[in-house]
Amino acid sequence: LGESLAGKTAISRMLLNPDAPEEEIFAIDPSLAKTQSRPTEPIQIGPLNVHPIYIDMVGTKYGEMLDEFLRRSWFGMRPRCAVLFVLAPTKGSAAASPDHEFIDIQYGVIKAQLEAALTSKVVRKPGSAILFLNKFDLFSELPPQDTKARKEKEEFLKLFARHIENIKNAAGTMPIRVIVGSAARNWGIHELRESIATSYRSKK
Numbered sequence: 001l002g003e004s005l006a007g008k009t010a011i012s013r014m015l016l017n018p019d020a021p022e023e024e025i026f027a028i029d030p031s032l033a034k035t036q037s038r039p040t041e042p043i044q045i046g047p048l049n050v051h052p053i054y055i056d057m058v059g060t061k062y063g064e065m066l067d068e069f070l071r072r073s074w075f076g077m078r079p080r081c082a083v084l085f086v087l088a089p090t091k092g093s094a095a096a097s098p099d100h101e102f103i104d105i106q107y108g109v110i111k112a113q114l115e116a117a118l119t120s121k122v123v124r125k126p127g128s129a130i131l132f133l134n135k136f137d138l139f140s141e142l143p144p145q146d147t148k149a150r151k152e153k154e155e156f157l158k159l160f161a162r163h164i165e166n167i168k169n170a171a172g173t174m175p176i177r178v179i180v181g182s183a184a185r186n187w188g189i190h191e192l193r194e195s196i197a198t199s200y201r202s203k204k
Helices: 008-016 024-026 062-074 099-121 147-159 161-171 189-201
Strands: 035-037 044-045 049-052 054-056 082-087 128-133 177-181
Touching: 008 054, 008 082, 044 147, 044 161, 082 099, 082 189, 099 161, 128 147, 128 161, 128 189, 147 161, 147 177, 161 177, 177 189
Parallel strands: 082 128, 128 177
Antiparallel strands: 035 054, 044 049
């Protein structure tokens, strides 16, 4: 889930192919329709081999997102799932400073898309929710796990403080994971894959 141009499709591509070159990621156009894909190799979590299915929703089609939640809630056996919401400081890939208008828009979007689903009495809750803060590479030359990038990471997290707090409050006891990364630089993608796979162990 997420607003258009936050980088959802690029992250979906990296989840399928973590070795995709940077120029390929920059050339990706926003998705125009819901896509469903499965990686060729499983994600290994301890003794388990997890074979996730990734569903990339169009950022502007809120109705289709609700339909996907309701489909899981009403029909047949539902596999365990994690909801991934992508946030970004800018629409583009070459910004020198945060786009606060875009960040504010995403606050409304996360309330409409994710908070509504998590607090609904009809929608079946996912095993966990993951907030991926994308495009960290626009504000740091170093990856977020590098201690030398600690100040940049702290400032980056502050941009989305109310987004994170809002979803943690809406989630209640459901696990919430916040990951800082970059689809273009393959930062945080391994952590994201593991978080998705681990959600299969969470209670429904």
